[in-house]
Amino acid sequence: MFDAFLTLVRRDLVLAMRRRSDVFSTLFFFVIVVSLFPLGIGPEMNTLRLIAPGVVWVAALLASMLALERLFAADHDDGTLEQMLLAPQPLFVLVLAKVAAHWLVTGLPLVLIAPLLGLQYDLSAQALQVLVVSLLLGTPALSLIGAIGAALTLGLRGGGVLVSLLVLPLCIPVLIFGAGAVEANVSGLGEQGHLSLLGAILVLAALFAPLATAAALRVSAE
Amino acid sequence: MSTRLINWFKFSSPATFYPLAGRIVTWSAVVAVVLLAIGLYMSFFVAPTDYKQGEGYRIIFVHVPASWMSMFIYVVMAAWSGIGLVFNTRLSSMMAQALAPTGALFAFLALWTGAFWGKPMWGTWWVWDARLTSELILLFLYIGFIALQGAIDDPRRADRAGAILALVGVVNIPIIYFSVKWWNTLHQGASVTITKGSSMGQVMLVTMLIMVFAFWAYAIAVSLARVRAIILEREKETTWVRELVGGAR
Numbered sequence: 001m002f003d004a005f006l007t008l009v010r011r012d013l014v015l016a017m018r019r020r021s022d023v024f025s026t027l028f029f030f031v032i033v034v035s036l037f038p039l040g041i042g043p044e045m046n047t048l049r050l051i052a053p054g055v056v057w058v059a060a061l062l063a064s065m066l067a068l069e070r071l072f073a074a075d076h077d078d079g080t081l082e083q084m085l086l087a088p089q090p091l092f093v094l095v096l097a098k099v100a101a102h103w104l105v106t107g108l109p110l111v112l113i114a115p116l117l118g119l120q121y122d123l124s125a126q127a128l129q130v131l132v133v134s135l136l137l138g139t140p141a142l143s144l145i146g147a148i149g150a151a152l153t154l155g156l157r158g159g160g161v162l163v164s165l166l167v168l169p170l171c172i173p174v175l176i177f178g179a180g181a182v183e184a185n186v187s188g189l190g191e192q193g194h195l196s197l198l199g200a201i202l203v204l205a206a207l208f209a210p211l212a213t214a215a216a217l218r219v220s221a222e
Numbered sequence: 223m224s225t226r227l228i229n230w231f232k233f234s235s236p237a238t239f240y241p242l243a244g245r246i247v248t249w250s251a252v253v254a255v256v257l258l259a260i261g262l263y264m265s266f267f268v269a270p271t272d273y274k275q276g277e278g279y280r281i282i283f284v285h286v287p288a289s290w291m292s293m294f295i296y297v298v299m300a301a302w303s304g305i306g307l308v309f310n311t312r313l314s315s316m317m318a319q320a321l322a323p324t325g326a327l328f329a330f331l332a333l334w335t336g337a338f339w340g341k342p343m344w345g346t347w348w349v350w351d352a353r354l355t356s357e358l359i360l361l362f363l364y365i366g367f368i369a370l371q372g373a374i375d376d377p378r379r380a381d382r383a384g385a386i387l388a389l390v391g392v393v394n395i396p397i398i399y400f401s402v403k404w405w406n407t408l409h410q411g412a413s414v415t416i417t418k419g420s421s422m423g424q425v426m427l428v429t430m431l432i433m434v435f436a437f438w439a440y441a442i443a444v445s446l447a448r449v450r451a452i453i454l455e456r457e458k459e460t461t462w463v464r465e466l467v468g469g470a471r
Contacts, residue, residue, distance in 0.1 A: 148386070148387075148390055152370060152383045152386060152387060153370070153373070156373045156374060157373065158373060159373075162369060162370065162373055165362075165365065165366045165369050165370075166366040166369075166370060166387060168362070169359050169362040169363050169366060169391075169398075170390065170391070170394050170398075172359060172398055172401065172402070173394075173397050173398055173401035176401045176402065176404075177401065197401075201397070204397075208393070212386055212389070212390050215386055216383065216386050219379060219382040219383050219386065220379070220383065222379065
């Protein structure tokens with residue numbers, strides 16, 4: 001079972017490395033969206049410092065929505081998905097592997113580039129640390145919740161917009177606690193509570209989201 | 223099956239449910255109109271002016287029932303979705319599909335009347351407080367459900383995909399509610415609670431309960447009328463629908 005997990009993760013990573021432009025398009029989307037806000041709001045540093053956590057988090061949310069469409073689409077098109085549904089290993093594990101690989105490709109780069117963007121917004125070193133930790137806990141949860149939407153909209157017309165419509169409302173708690181952690185740190189309150197809740201959401205999502213995703217995949221692949 | 227006293231599954235078939243729903247629609251529509259007339263009369267002319275909030279408070283006779291219904295209908299919708307998913311019954315999924323637009327309407331109504339109430343009371347149309355925000359998110363969930371069902375052409379797949387979404391949503395609602403609540407709280411506390419009784423005047427409470435029942439009757443009438451339309455649309459290939467439509471012509 002664990003072998004299947006590792007094999008699937010490795011396969012998806014190899015596939016992603018062969019099509020590197022996909023990885024970079026998500027990353028650059030994130031960078032561009034974050035860079036657009038000062039242009040729209042004005043270069044006032046005090047304002048920027050205030051809105052930085054929210055901006056980075058919303059941009060991360062949108063970027064992960066953008067990437068969701070590709071989570072199952074290729075496997076669905078070439079029939080791999082049907083083989084996964086037929087496989088003796090539980091679908092739960094396979095879904096978890098798909099999501100893990102997807103996060104490594106689209107989520108982790110966002111986490112790594114985030115401190116750089118935080119510097120543009122003049123966040124302190126401590127706030128940057130909290131930002132990275134909150135993203136590290138939050139983006140996997142986003143991928144897990146988003147996988148439900150991706151599985152539900154598989155092969156539908158206008159799937160990309162629809163996926164955002166379905167998943168964004170469900171992601172609001174992650175956004176609240178993620179951005180809240182950084183804000184709490186900036187304003188001198190402890191970030192501990194927010195991070196704990198974020199971790200709790202991640203654990204819950206890891207337990208339940210793959211179940212819903214697996215059910216949705218069975219519906220979509222009939 | 224024949225040994226049972228009551229056949230619980232009699233009305234789970236669209237063919238037997240269709241005429242029953244027709245009768246319920248008529249009755250609950252009548253009840254809705256009557257109760258709405260009484261409720262509106264009472265809320266405008268009988269209920270006393272609030273000593274703190276003036277005449278503006280009268281909007282709550284629409285606002286509170288609408289927001290209760292919007293939340294309740296989502297739970298009912300999720301329950302029907304769950305039943306449809308587990309037992310694979312066609313009618314349950316049709317019920318869920320029929321309830322969604324009514325629930326969305328109530329959610330929208332609750333937000334809209336809330337804005338009308340907020341303007342004179344708080345001096346602003348909108349504040350980002352917990353209850354308003356979670357009601358808004360509830361509206362988004364309804365819209366997502368309707369959009370997902372609209373995007374899928376195969377009705378059985380639409381049913382099951384919608385059911386999964388509704389169930390995920392219902393699990394998420396408490397999490398969303400508490401996260402938004404901890405995020406910010408400004409809304410006044412609940413005026414009517416089951417444990418503490420009511421902090422409102424007797425007449426106001428009665429008026430509001432009448433309005434609540436009026437909204438219930440309206441929701442039942444409208445969603446059953448809608449489920450009848452869905453039944454006809456989906457079962458149009460069956461003999462009983464052909465006979466029904468042919469006979470009506």
